[in-house]
Amino acid sequence: MAAAGHPISSVGIGVPGLFDYATGEIIFFTNLPGPWEGFPLRTRIAESLGTSTTLINDARAFTLAEATLGAGRGCRTLACLTLGTGVGGGLIIDRKLHFGAYGVAGEIGHQTLDPEGPLCGCGNPGCMEALTRPPVIARQAGKETFEEVLVGFDRGEPSCIDALDNAMRHLAVGLANIITIIGPERIVIGGGVAEAGERLLQPLRAEVRRRVTLVPPEAISIVAAELGPYAGAVGAALSSQGSVVGDAEFLHGEIPSATRRRGVPAP
């Protein structure tokens, strides 16, 4: 295998869901059809290509890329969010991608914003994802796609304005929570909302600043991602190198084994 004449030294795959770090098997994908549970993705790819292969959640890959080469460069503490089919997230804390004790930390999109809200693909009612993902916004606005909602928004169609206002209000609460809990130097937003640019980011910032009372409003920084639709692929490649790139370190030693089979005792 070769790319532009260079041999491939390693493969990194951004995975849209959860997997077992120890075995490289899929646990579940929130928004992809199929029976994926237990699929040995890492082994299959590694054996097919004959290269060392790393899996990383796609939103954590996006985070690693934006922190290293994109809009989060130089930040010591950073939160990233990407609104696509789902709402993925990731955290850089003290210049390292944060995985937490279960390996799934950074799932900003799966905080509960409305305990009685619509069921999320993850099984929990009222997740930020269930309230703000672009396909939901499109459905609420009576459109086929998020892009059509933006066209309607620019034309002043009330259904599109309402659906976007509603989603941005929920998103603002979730980002205000992240600021209050984590205190990131910056928040980087990717996906559809970021592509819509300042017409969404500006009211979003205003609403977040209205919500956060413990941090000076002028210190709150919310910016669009810089690396475009391939940020996840860039981050997956970076993760496969296991190297320190720029300011953001990706340390394999930080990744805990999945705890699902360990049976850690309560309480």
Add this chain to the structure above:
Amino acid sequence: MAAAGHPISSVGIGVPGLFDYATGEIIFFTNLPGPWEGFPLRTRIAESLGTSTTLINDARAFTLAEATLGAGRGCRTLACLTLGTGVGGGLIIDRKLHFGAYGVAGEIGHQTLDPEGPLCGCGNPGCMEALTRPPVIARQAGKETFEEVLVGFDRGEPSCIDALDNAMRHLAVGLANIITIIGPERIVIGGGVAEAGERLLQPLRAEVRRRVTLVPPEAISIVAAELGPYAGAVGAALSSQGSVVGDAEFLHGEIPSATRRRGVPAP
């Protein structure tokens, strides 16, 4: 000044609110009366006692103490919550007390759980604190104090059961959010709810496990604090030593200057 015949080498003060790290002046106290804004607490104490004096948020002091000597010993990533007059919080990440870019990270109690909910002392509607602090639970139950609510709960009084159920449901959503976002190895709870023991912790744990879909339920650990009502004082003393104690490091270098006067530019 001397304590038990030993000279006092330093003073640490747990402060129930926000202060400016650079000047040692109070920014605001959420739940204490008085005009405190701008009060030069650190200078006044340091000059009066003639000792080096450190300020630390009281809930972050509680967190440092429980992480170092209490129920969070040995945890690499830990979340602590204490329910008293207010609802304070703190995070240990990678064995360090986490302050974030604004110096106020760890304010778990000021995440918004109900955007249209009751106004919190911090000025934001629907904070976890406004929905779960013991004085609010007492008022909802028609009692004078939280202790009376527990007595009524044990007697089977419906108003006390309802008020506690309601608060525990909100608390569970907030803790589920912390698990999903931060992935702490353990959550330590102090204050009234912890003193009530397993009669509250057990249903709380069950509700958190029902809410969290991305982490195996058996891996979720929620335990009562161990150091009692003086945990905050212990943590403040630890912070004044600026030393590494046990597994939890308290690094003064980690504390950023308050950003409120810095005027960090948008976006």
